[in-house]
Amino acid sequence: MTLKLALVASALVVAGSAATAKTRLLVxxxxxxSHFACSEVLPNWIDEVERVTEGRVTGIIPPKSVAPPPEQLAAVEKGIADVSVMFNGFFGDGVQGPRVAMQPFVAIRGAETMSRALWATNRKYFPDEVSTVHLLSQFVISPGELYSQTDTxxxxxxxxxxxxxxxxxxPLAAITKELGTGVVATPAVKSNEIISRGVVDGHLGLDPQAVEAFQLLPYTKSTTRLSQPIYATSFSVFANSDKWAEISPEDQQAIMSVSGDVLGAAFGKRWDEAAAQGEAAYEGAGLQVIMADPAFEQALMEASAFVTEGWLKAAGDTGIDAQAALDFYRSQLDGAMN
Incomplete structure (x- = not known):
């Protein structure tokens, strides 16, 4: 074989390898x-990523989490996972933007709408705040409610x-402690250990799907329904920066077209469905729904104002126009509801 033919053959091999090269993401x-986030939403997103990249980028979800919930960011930064989801409260004080959706009495009973609103707010007011990883999406889940475990x-x-x-x-722990309430605060996944043993006589912060999923209906007698929910939780989805850099700009753009508010809305919609299922289980469990007196709601709103005041300062200290971001987020929710 002549040198020229050998070079051509080598080039064809390299080109063929590049054409068939795939990036596989550990998500x-x-x-x-069994949770729908792991069994439905993220698998559907992986399917969409594979579709829009024509198979050049694929993904797989491990059978067990590679790290505890608070350590998702570190796991992705270190390359233990390529993509993950984390509660925005675990970012630390340097990331304040997505907490706009976690301020008292800002939430609505519509996680899909809140998720779209949060991503729009992110793009406008704090798009580059998460800097050590590539941000794929942010979303909000259905709001937490107030429950009593006694007959009162x-x-x-x-x-x-x-x-x-x-x-x-x-924020909820801060508010209730300020009121003088005896507080036991743990991650949601640990709530059953406390509530089922009768250590407490009420709980605040779980949405209806969590009350059902964590098998808390037998221990819960009533819920006091506020006209506007007191609190909702937001999350971020992000990718390892080096892994993201391996993907071509064209495929990056394609992946973002099915991420951002599209992925956020998918999470939110599925949470809305689960919350509705959770509420439907109330009657069979004998759980009573009490409509909150407006005076109680107003008093609770006033008692929680210090949380938002603190966030406005903390977010402002990071360079965010916090009041404008909060007003914009609220306007997105109002616009969707009207």
């Missing part, structure tokens, strides 16, 4: 494998202050 999911519903600030409550860590 971690910290929820149990929680209908006043005094009722709440006189209880011992399991509370989701973060």
């Amino acid at each position: 971690n999911c910290f929820w149990p494998s 519903p929680i209908t006043t600030l005094e009722d709440l202050a006189n209880r011992k409550m399991w509370v989701l860590p973060g």
Whole structure:
């Protein structure tokens, strides 16, 4: 074979290898494998990524999480996982933007709408805030509710202050502690350990699907339904920066076309469906729904104002126009509801 023919043959081999090269993403999911985030939403996203990249980028979800929930960012930064999801409260004080959706009395009962609103707010006010990984999406889940485990519903600030409550860590724990409530704060996945043993006599922060999923209906007697939910939780989806850089710009653009608000809305929609299923189980479990007195709701709103004041300062300190971001997020929700 002449040198020229050998060079041509070598070039064809290299070109063929490049054409068939695939990037496979290890997509971690910290929820149990049976949870719809792991069994439906993320697998569907992987299918969409493979479709829009014509098979050049694929993905796989490990059977068990490669790291605990608070360590998802570190796992992706280190390359233990290529893509993961994390509660935005675990980012630390340097990432404040997505907490706009976690401020008291900002949420609505519509996770799909909140998720689209959060991504729009991210793109406008804090698109580059998460810098050590490539941000793929942000989303919000259905809001947490207020529940009583005794025959007496929680209908006043005094009722709440006189209880011992399991509370989701973060703003809700801060609010209830400020009221003088006895607080046991753990991650949601640990709630059953506390609530089922009768350690507390109420809980605050779980949405209806979580109450059902964590098998808490037998221990819950009533829920006090506020006209506007007190709190919702937001999450981020992100990729390892080096792994992302391996993907061609064209495929990166294609992946983002099925990520961003598209992926966020998919998470939110599925949470909305699960929340509706959870609420449908109330009647069969004998769980009573009490509509909150407006005076109680107003008092709770005033008692929680310090949380938003603190966030406005903290977010402002990172360079975000926090009040504008909060106003914009609220306007996105109002626009979707009207």
